[in-house]
Amino acid sequence: MNRVIKFKNPPTIVATGSVVGKEEGEGPLADEFDEVHEDVTFGEESWEKAESTLQKLAIEKAIEKWGRSKDEVSILFAGDLLNQCTGSTFGNRDLSIPFVGMYGACSTMALTMATASVFVASGVAKTAIAATSSHFCSSEKQFRFPLEYGGQRTPTAQRTCTAAGASVIEKSGGKVSVDSVIFGKIQDLGITDANNMGAAMAPAAADTIFNFLSDTKTSPEDYDLILTGDLGFVGSELLSELMKKDYNIDISSVHNDCGKMMFYREEQDVHAGGSGCGCAASIVNSYIYRRICEKELNKVLFVATGALLSPTSTMQGESIPGIAHGVLLKGI
Amino acid sequence: MNRVIKFKNPPTIVATGSVVGKEEGEGPLADEFDEVHEDVTFGEESWEKAESTLQKLAIEKAIEKWGRSKDEVSILFAGDLLNQCTGSTFGNRDLSIPFVGMYGACSTMALTMATASVFVASGVAKTAIAATSSHFCSSEKQFRFPLEYGGQRTPTAQRTCTAAGASVIEKSGGKVSVDSVIFGKIQDLGITDANNMGAAMAPAAADTIFNFLSDTKTSPEDYDLILTGDLGFVGSELLSELMKKDYNIDISSVHNDCGKMMFYREEQDVHAGGSGCGCAASIVNSYIYRRICEKELNKVLFVATGALLSPTSTMQGESIPGIAHGVLLKGI
DSSP states (O other): OOOEEEOSSOOEEEEEEEEEOTTGGGSTTGGGSSEEOSOTTTTOSSHHHHHHHHHHHHHHHHHHHHTSOGGGOOEEEEEESSGGGHHHHHHHTTTOOOEEEBOOGGGHHHHHHHHHHHHHHTTSOSEEEEEEEEOHHHHHHHHSOOGGGOOOOOTTOOEEOOEEEEEEEESSOOSEEEEEEEOOOOBOOOOOOTTOHHHHHHHHHHHHHHHHHHHHTOOGGGOSEEEEESOHHHHHHHHHHHHHHHHOOOOTTTEEEHHHHSSOTTTTTOTTOEESHHHHHHHIIIIIHHHHHTTSOOEEEEEEEEEOOOHHHHHTTOOOOEEEEEEEEEEO | OOOOEEOSSOOEEEEEEEEEOTTGGGSTTGGGSSEEOSOTTTTOSSHHHHHHHHHHHHHHHHHHHHTSOGGGOOEEEEEESSGGGHHHHHHHTTTOOOEEEBOOGGGHHHHHHHHHHHHHHTTSOSEEEEEEEEOHHHHHHHHSOOGGGOOOOOTTOOEEOOEEEEEEEESSOOSEEEEEEEOOOOBOOOOOOTTOHHHHHHHHHHHHHHHHHHHHTOOGGGOSEEEEESOHHHHHHHHHHHHHHHHOOOOTTTEEEHHHHSSOTTTTTOTTOEESHHHHHHHIIIIIHHHHHTTSOOEEEEEEEEEOOOHHHHHTTOOOOEEEEEEEEEEO
């Protein structure tokens, strides 16, 4: 069964928003983001509320750049890592836009973009927004240790980015089209180390990339960039190995990963790189979007990966299921 | 802006699955469900794993009644109440079906049905499954108190159902069509009592029902049933009042609520009734589906409501945002 959904009339991204925190604003992509906030509380009293505000800012920025009123947005697709997705629900409760909550862990940006694109391409929605966020402090608190504990992180651990991104998608009018999308299957190869998410997610990325290439009868050379979301340095190497070993495909010449792009690895001491829904979301909705608009890139296969664990599943000795959703972005 | 999505070629529900626990199997709808399990551990070692298995059983039952192979399912939409939606991700990780994770709290059945219907109606998916689950014990543990604590519940508290439901949706072939859908807007009227979810969700139900009636230029009398999901006894009364007060619409003659239907209120001592994603999911995918197939009901507006809180948001003094998604089911 063909898994790639190719749109007859590909919808387009007409505006984007990207907002990040202090550390992300000190990385190589600092100048690309719409807003860099030194104060990662975003003026709020808790990390969860800070994340809600962060996501809201990215969506508001996208709407502002779109140049129309929020009341003209047909539907909003959003999700995040927080329990019960409160980053999204509290961030967007005042927007008064029909709201579809989604959960895909760090794959959420591709998941929301792909779903929003289906809604717009089919004519069901005129204007859809896809968004997600993550926050270093709310994630550490929820998934790992209280920040005050000052725990040492393992070399394979990634740093959750304080970042959010949003895309406004319409039938036409943008310089970047969503040519086709693919929804991932859950892959679980038995990884149980919650500090090595890259390894848990790499098989899912490999499965999605292989199926995308296979369904579309293309090879890595047909793309300017195959961009994974948040595998980081460890997971990216594993992905290249898996692609070679399991599928005899070499993606290394066109592959990059948002988790590798966000920080200066050594100077910023981020171990295996960046992660979190907001990592890929902020990069795709700034740097990547702009490079395609400016025709420096033309075909970008964006595959965001998510580790579908919870602290409870990890404590119960469960392995980490991974998933990867894909979106082919093309210049117009 | 018209919020109702009316399908030119309405997709149909071709099979359903419903699986419930012991208490639900002792209620008025006992004979309607595909499976009643006395053992609510479902043979698993934790409540979270029990819920995963419960959801999996409902999906497998739906696929079994559909009569085809799981490999022919294009896409699966599912979500649940557990942190990071692990009920769905762990339940479905072995199915090898492209997976879209969704979060809508107790509105999830309408959310997944509506989204799956858009995918099928637009031709993007040939066969889609919509599913969700909830489990009394995993919910109590996560949202309220450890079961062992034996805490007394307030009169406005609802009982989370141990239940799951799944629908197989295809372009044609079923006896029940998804005529149109509406995605809800988040409503927050400032309710902060997490033991009174019905009150938090009623405004969202009212907004969605009003907009559905208004967009389609219909009145309550045009429906055989307006079925809300999980407002329970307290929330249902509030909904009727709100509809009258805010919109001057009397729905009382055609309204019922899944939370009121699941249990014998007095004998089973369930306070304000049933709740949880699985409550509406199991009832719609058994009793309601069958009544429409058998032409006892023809037009059912199913509006599932969700309270988008988390234990953390409640502890931080936040109010409870509600949402309600709607699906118009019609006999063919």
